[in-house]
Amino acid sequence: MVIKQLSVFLENSPGRLKAATQVLADSKINMRALTLADTADFGVLRIIVDKPGDAVDILKKNHFAVKITEVLAVEMDDTPGGLNTVLGILENNQVNIEYMYAFMGSKPRKALVIFRVDQLEKAIKCLQLEEVRLISTEKEVEELIHFCWE
Missing domain, CATH: 3.30.2130.10 (VC0802-like)
Known part of the structure; x- marks a missing residue:
């Protein structure tokens, strides 16, 4: 993950x-x-x-x-509040974000956000429990970014 x-x-x-x-x-x-x-x-x-x-x-x-x-790549809705949903999950579980960067697209309104966090395994578990999609390979990152810019 x-x-x-x-x-x-x-x-x-x-x-x-x-x-x-x-x-x-x-x-x-x-x-x-x-x-x-x-x-x-x-x-x-x-x-x-x-x-x-x-x-x-x-x-x-x-x-x-x-x-x-090691970082997390998280797919989320590219809509108002999409990022805040994920930030809330991490905050509620006392996971600190050290830095992040994002790529957004319009089809089908998805964004990819890369997170560096202080508790990687804990972040993975709490995001999975909330059914947040974690990208698990560099190839998936490429496919999502490529799709966003078509």
């Missing part, structure tokens, strides 16, 4: 992001989802790819600092 996410630490300088994504492209690794956060000195590229193990090896060989983190 977890998705492997790569966190790539990048110098905050022109071209560094492109260098990381070029290494992946040259190695035929497809990015499924991503977010970029920055500080004054560095950025953190968080990505979900089709081949996480290969991506880590390739990035490390090319001198990028990278680690794998």
Whole structure:
């Protein structure tokens, strides 16, 4: 029920992001989802790819600092309050959200939200009890995002 996410630490300088994504492209690794956060000195590229193990090896060989983190990918209704339903479940079960990012579409009004939480197993159990759909493979992430952007 977890998705492997790569966190790539990048110098905050022109071209560094492109260098990381070029290494992946040259190695035929497809990015499924991503977010970029920055500080004054560095950025953190968080990505979900089709081949996480290969991506880590390739990035490390090319001198990028990278680690794998387990995250939840949650499918929810793309309607007012859809996110709050899931947030309420996590709050009621004392699960803290460390960060999240989302992808939305219009067919059939579904959104995909990636969550990094402090209690992964507890989050999985409480979401499953409430019949929230958890995405379990990087391939499913790709299919949902692709469908959203058609």
